[in-house]
Amino acid sequence: MKTHLFNIKYLGIILMAVFITSCTDDLDRFPTNALTNDAQFSTIEGYKQGLVGTYLQLSGSNNFFYRGYWELQELTTDEAVNTWGSHKTTHLDWSSDHAESSEAYTSGLYLITLCNNFIIEASPNTLSARGFSETDKSEIAIYVAEVRFIKAYAYWMLLDLYGNPSFPTEETLLNSEIPKQIKQADLFDFIESELKAIDGELKTPRSNEYGRADNAAVWSLLARLYLNAEVYRGVPHYNDAITYSKKVIDAGYSLESNHAWLMLGDNYQNTNEFIFTFNYDNGNIESWGTTNVYALGASGVPASINGMSASWNLYRVTPSIPALFPSNNPNTDQRAVFWTENDEASRTLDIESLSNSKHGYSIYKYRNVDRAGASLAQNNIYNNLSDIDFPVFRLAEMYLIYAEAVLRGGTGGDMPSALAYINKIRGRAYANNPNSTLGNINSSELTLNFILDEKAREMMWEGYRRTDLIRYNKFTTANYLWAWKGGVKQGAAVNSKYKLFPIPISDILSNPNLTQNPGY
Known part of the structure; x- marks a missing residue:
């Protein structure tokens, strides 16, 4: 039976309270109602509620934020096509009023504002003024580090999808200022600095409650960020990708023995491999x-x-x-x-x-x-909801990042280790045993293209494919074609502008500090 680490009833309290005075188009800049915040954050329980609210907003338990991100990552590639809608996403033929990407963008800014509000309400001066004990302050400090991680993760999603989004901060929220725009390279630097600042402030790997971030989640996001640094920043960081993926690998994780177990309704048991998860339960989370x-x-x-x-x-x-x-x-x-x-x-x-x-x-x-x-028994009025937790980070990804970074010339790793990690993934795939040699490849077969294909096999429908194809220069170019890319059955190259989604028209019109991404 799944043990709940968060009391899901908190969600309605925090999400209704925090934005009660905000209008939809300005969630990234208007401050919250002070009396509401004073009531919400008057107890340690209230801060736990606020923490839960940020996790659930990220996971899509209250909206379609992660679902939207997943669709933009998959429906734009060879891994998924959809039956419904206009198919512009699948064709890579959207315009500046693209509804699907606009919804993900707005949801991301909502989450970031939620995080900014939490950080403001957890400042040392505010905690002292509210009379919290030193013990409670120490606990809330861990919550703040986790919220900063969630904020960094949300900004990474915006970096990956939009490149140059609006940049709401605690200061813009406090001062009711219109946020400025941040450029792709600067946002990379911000995310990197935030993650490094909280490294060590979260709990040690595998010691936090299941579903809450720890230091290994921070290292995992840094590894993912660094693997794509040449796309985001224009400068490769493969050495750093090796460093941080190896920190996770060495933190005591191991592959589960059966790949099919990864995405089942009782996959909360996969704590050997799962580093950070979105937790779902059909009796407590009613969401599509x-x-x-x-x-x-x-x-x-x-x-x-x-x-x-x-x-x-x-x-x-x-x-x-x-x-x-x-x-x-x-x-x-x-x-x-x-x-x-x-x-x-x-x-x-x-x-x-x-x-x-x-x-x-x-x-x-x-x-x-x-x-x-x-x-699994359904305990909800719909009789049709999922218990499958989503592994945001799992060990197999760290193996793949390590191997790719080594092949791209990063230092601090070695080819024998890279080959051993890949063969562990394949041993499980072929024999339900990471130590099996049944699916082994040899060193001459371990190439960059092999890694791209292996990641598609291992992590199909887990929300990676668009980012991977961009990194390999195969997303918009004629280097790789798949059915209906470019709107034709045989596939066709498309304009390179589609490597980024447009900044939504609604944000452009409401924020004079913003300029549109090139080509839109």
């Missing part, structure tokens, strides 16, 4: 922005497999993804969980029409069942 989306969205997958109900018939993969595996079933590589069946008509590999949910295989990676295969 959680892992419901990935389990129920997979086209054609029946309730007997996904553990909940009939498919939404929403997502499929392009033919390029099954082509990365030795076969279209998991008999060899157990990560090849492609759904190829359909009760009414044959499901095709090729996608002749994006609007036809039977065109294209989907995957049954996310299943709301336990390790024994039994569906």
